Amino acid sequence: MNTLKERILTIIEKNSRINIAELAVMLGTEEIEIANALQELEEDGIICGYHTMINWDKTGIEKVTALIEVRVTPQRGRGFDDIAERIYKYPEVNTVYLMSGGYDLMVILEGKTLKEVAMFVSNKLSTLDYVVGTTTHFILRKYKDHGTIMSRKYEDLREIVTP
Amino acid sequence: MREDLLCNKTVGLKPSGIRRFFDIVAEMKDAISLGVGEPDFDTPWHIRDEGIYSLEKGRTFYTSNSGLKELRMEIAAYLKRTQNMDYHYMHEILITVGGSEAIDLAMRAMINPGDEVLIPEPSYVSYQPTVILADGKPVIIELQEKNKFRLTPEELEAAITPKSKLLVMPFPNNPTGAIMEKEDLEKLVPIIVKHDLYVISDEIYSELTYGGKKHVSIASLPGMKERTILINGFSKAYAMTGWRLGYACGPEQVIAQMTKIHQYCIMCAPTTSQYAAVEALHNGDDDVKMMRESYDERRRFVLHMLAQMGLPCFEPEGAFYVFPCIREFGMTSDEFATRLLKEEKVAIVPGTAFGDCGEGYLRISYAYSIDNLKKALGRLEKFVSSLRA
Numbered sequence: 001m002n003t004l005k006e007r008i009l010t011i012i013e014k015n016s017r018i019n020i021a022e023l024a025v026m027l028g029t030e031e032i033e034i035a036n037a038l039q040e041l042e043e044d045g046i047i048c049g050y051h052t053m054i055n056w057d058k059t060g061i062e063k064v065t066a067l068i069e070v071r072v073t074p075q076r077g078r079g080f081d082d083i084a085e086r087i088y089k090y091p092e093v094n095t096v097y098l099m100s101g102g103y104d105l106m107v108i109l110e111g112k113t114l115k116e117v118a119m120f121v122s123n124k125l126s127t128l129d130y131v132v133g134t135t136t137h138f139i140l141r142k143y144k145d146h147g148t149i150m151s152r153k154y155e156d157l158r159e160i161v162t163p
Numbered sequence: 164m165r166e167d168l169l170c171n172k173t174v175g176l177k178p179s180g181i182r183r184f185f186d187i188v189a190e191m192k193d194a195i196s197l198g199v200g201e202p203d204f205d206t207p208w209h210i211r212d213e214g215i216y217s218l219e220k221g222r223t224f225y226t227s228n229s230g231l232k233e234l235r236m237e238i239a240a241y242l243k244r245t246q247n248m249d250y251h252y253m254h255e256i257l258i259t260v261g262g263s264e265a266i267d268l269a270m271r272a273m274i275n276p277g278d279e280v281l282i283p284e285p286s287y288v289s290y291q292p293t294v295i296l297a298d299g300k301p302v303i304i305e306l307q308e309k310n311k312f313r314l315t316p317e318e319l320e321a322a323i324t325p326k327s328k329l330l331v332m333p334f335p336n337n338p339t340g341a342i343m344e345k346e347d348l349e350k351l352v353p354i355i356v357k358h359d360l361y362v363i364s365d366e367i368y369s370e371l372t373y374g375g376k377k378h379v380s381i382a383s384l385p386g387m388k389e390r391t392i393l394i395n396g397f398s399k400a401y402a403m404t405g406w407r408l409g410y411a412c413g414p415e416q417v418i419a420q421m422t423k424i425h426q427y428c429i430m431c432a433p434t435t436s437q438y439a440a441v442e443a444l445h446n447g448d449d450d451v452k453m454m455r456e457s458y459d460e461r462r463r464f465v466l467h468m469l470a471q472m473g474l475p476c477f478e479p480e481g482a483f484y485v486f487p488c489i490r491e492f493g494m495t496s497d498e499f500a501t502r503l504l505k506e507e508k509v510a511i512v513p514g515t516a517f518g519d520c521g522e523g524y525l526r527i528s529y530a531y532s533i534d535n536l537k538k539a540l541g542r543l544e545k546f547v548s549s550l551r552a
Contacts, residue, residue, distance in 0.1 A: 007456065018533065025467040026460035026533070161185045161198035161510055163288045163337075 004029065005037050009046070014147075016050040055150045057142070065094075065110050065139040066117045069103040073130045080104060083130050092120060103135070114138065176292050180516030187501065188510045195539045196510040200337060202402035202483070203530045204457075207450040210401060210443045217438035224434065228426040230258025230410070231437045237444040238410055242393075245369075246383040254415040257422050258432045262367045262396040262409035264425070267293045269363045269392045269411060270329075272420035274299035278328040283314050284518030285486070286333040287365065302327070305520035308477055308488065312341035316350045323358050330360050332381055335368035338517045338526035339486040340462075340479020342372055345379045352384055361417075362391040367409070368482040370400035370451050373459045376480055382412070389414050392421075397436075399482075400451050401443040406436040458483050461529040465536060469527075472544040483530045486514065490523040492550050500525060506549075507542040 007027055011018055020038070024031040041047040056063045072083050080098050087107055088096040095108035107125070111117040121136055142150050188194055205211075229235065235252035242248045250256055259265040266289055274280065274297040282290045283304045294301045304322045306312045319330070334343040355362060362381055369378040382391035396409025411421060425431075443450075462479070469476045469487050476487035489499050496513035503509050512528075514521025529536060 007460075010456075011460070015533070022464065022533070026464050028463050156203070158199050158201060158203070159185070160188050160194070160196045161181060161512060162200040163179065163181045163516070 004033065005041060005046075008034065008037055009041070012047075012050075053146060053148050055142070057150070062112055063110060064112065064114055064117055065108065065142075066121075067137045067139060068107040068109060068121060068125065069099075069135040069137075070105040070107055070125065070131060071103045071133040072105060073132055074104075075130065083128070086128055087125065090120075090124065172296060172298075176295060179288055181288065181512060184500065184510075184512060184516065187504060191504065191508060191510075194504060194508040194510050195535065195542070197527045197529070197531065197536070197539050198510045198512045199528050199530055201404040201530065202399060202454065203532065204402040204454055206401060206403050206406070206439075207443075207447065209446060210403070210439050210450075213442035214406075214435045214439035217435055222434055222438060226258075226431045226434050226437055228431055229256070229422055230432055231434075231441065234258060234437050234441050234444075235410075237441055238412070241444050242380075242412065245378075246380045248380070248383050248388065250412045251415075255412055255418055257411045257418050257425060258437060259396075259409045259411060259425065260429055260432050261398065261407045262365060262394050263289055264429065265392075265394040265396075265409050265411040265421075266290065266363065266365060267296075268421040268424050269394065269413075269417070270294055270297040270299065271424055272417055273329060273361060277326060279324060279326040280329040280331065281319070281322050281327060281360075282331045283318075283333060285312070285336075285338050285514060285521040285524070286331070286517060287337050288517065290331050290333070299329075300326070303518065303520070305518075306339070306341070311477055312336060312339040312486070313343055313347050314351065315347075316354055319351055319354050323354070323360075327358060327360060330355065330362050332362055332364040334364075334366070335372055335378065335481025337368065337482050338484050338512070338514065338521065338524075339477075340482045340484045342376060342378070342479075342481040343381070344376065345384075348379060348381045348384055351381070352387060355390065356386060360390070362387070364391050364393050366393060366395045368399050369395060371455060371458060371483060372481045373455070373462060374480055378481070392417060397440050397443055400454075401440075401447055402454065403436070403439070403443065406433070406439060408432055408436040408440050458529065461531070461533060461536060464533060465527060465529045465540065468536075468540045468544070472540075472547050474547065483528060485527045485529065486524050487527065488524055492547075496522055496524060503543065503546050507546045509539050509542045509546075511543070 008023060020031050020034045023034045074080050075082055084096050084105060087093055092109055092111060093107055094110050097106040099106050109117055121134055126134055235256045238256055239250045239252045242250055270293040276298040278299045279302045280294045280299045281302050281304055283306050291301045302322055304318050364381050366380055372378045380393055382388050382393045392411055392413035394411050397403040465485050466478060474487040476485055479485055492499060496515045500511055500513040503511060512526045514524030514526060
């Protein structure tokens with residue numbers, strides 16, 4: 001990874017709306033360099049998307065996020081990969097991590113209601129071969145997500161003019 | 164009130180140009196500012212955490228007058244690794260309440276009535292008043308944009324008289340963003356030595372230099388350590404302005420006198436801040452690098468926008484300011500800044516707040532988010548086009 005790419009990633013991770021021309025100015029290079037770097041980063045699967053951080057709590061739209069610990073029996077020669085794939089193919093599944101510690105896979109799920117999530121766990125997840133147990137935790141409130149504090153608006157606390 | 168109640172010297176000090184501007188800005192609720200002389204970052208959390216921890220542990224007492232031994236040792240180690248200089252933590256380092264106190268102490272420890280102090284301008288607002296309060300005579304050296312606002316040997320030589328004693332070296336510079344490179348400093352050394360001058364080197368922005376040009380302290384040049392008071396602090400490098408912590412390093416005889424004044428006037432720098440600063444020097448290099456890179460991006464961004472609106476501006480290589488020239492509009496800096504504020508609601512400090520020779524310039528701070536810079540400079544561009552129309 002060269003420094004230009006690293007700098008680009010650092011900037012757009014915080015603000016993906018900065019455009020190519022602005023990035024070129026900020027990093028002291030040509031637009032074509034930035035465009036090429038971005039394309040490579042996308043092709044290499046390093047940039048995986050340009051999502052928007054949304055605080056759904058404030059929209060009044062009902063959403064439930066659950067964090068599910070899944071214990072599974074690894075398969076000979078395949079480890080956890082196949083079972084993880086079976087799980088992440090469900091569109092309602094947001095995130096799947098392989099974990100060290102007391103359980104194997106962490107699955108983050110978004111649904112409209114508690115019931116919908118519960119149904120998914122009992123009907124789909126628990127019934128999969130190799131899944132030996134699940135524990136479901138519901139997220140009550142997001143304080144900080146992806147490095148962004150959800151509850152607080154940025155406020156410049158400095159005096160307006162100082163030497 | 165009796166007529167002679169107030170100190171004539173103090174009454175005679177010019178009110179700060181910034182203060183006057185602040186009073187106008189404070190009235191305008193929706194103005195956006197590019198006028199701030201401090202970082203927009205919060206102090207990195209691990210540094211704040213160390214301050215909090217010191218309070219939890221009950222470290223709420225005075226430290227020694229010179230400051231915590233651990234902190235002085237960290238400062239010595241920092242100057243070794245960044246400037247390859249050897250300062251002894253026992254006798255050559257004093258912890259102060261910000262760089263500002265160190266400037267004041269240095270003036271008071273060395274000036275006798277009538278001694279002349281050479282001050283390059285435009286520069287930070289406190290050099291002249293502290294010289295006057297110490298009964299010295301400020302002698303201004305007007306820096307030129309054509310020299311990238313660096314101090315040249317000719318300018319220095321021309322300002323020296325038999326009464327010259329001290330030279331203030333304010334680099335990297337607030338408000339111009341100018342730096343002095345090693346070759347520039349080397350040309351000054353023979354003149355400084357020949358006239359037996361001492362240097363007060365205000366290096367508060369030393370960590371903020373760009374384009375791979377590392378700050379060089381004049382004290383690190385041969386023969387200069389013994390005639391330099393090096394002043395630095397934590398405000399700019401670690402975004403710790405409110406902690407009020409700085410330091411002075413220099414010859415034992417001078418530091419001893421500075422410590423004496425400090426001991427009577429201040430006692431010691433805030434203890435909580437000192438513990439936090441130990442952490443800053445010990446584990447803060449990555450934070451400094453991150454902030455430096457971020458400032459550099461904004462510096463390029465601002466220069467680009469100024470170029471687009473056709474405002475001439477030399478490329479600053481330090482601090483977080485740009486200093487564009489507005490002479491073409493035939494207004495004073497003050498008029499320009501006031502009209503800009505009233506018409507477009509953008510607060511930018513007039514160059515004259517940093518010395519008379521700042522006339523014709525503005526100081527734009529880029530210690531703001533890109534979005535804020537974009538918005539404020541967009542308004543400046545609109546104002547500039549309306550003036551040209």
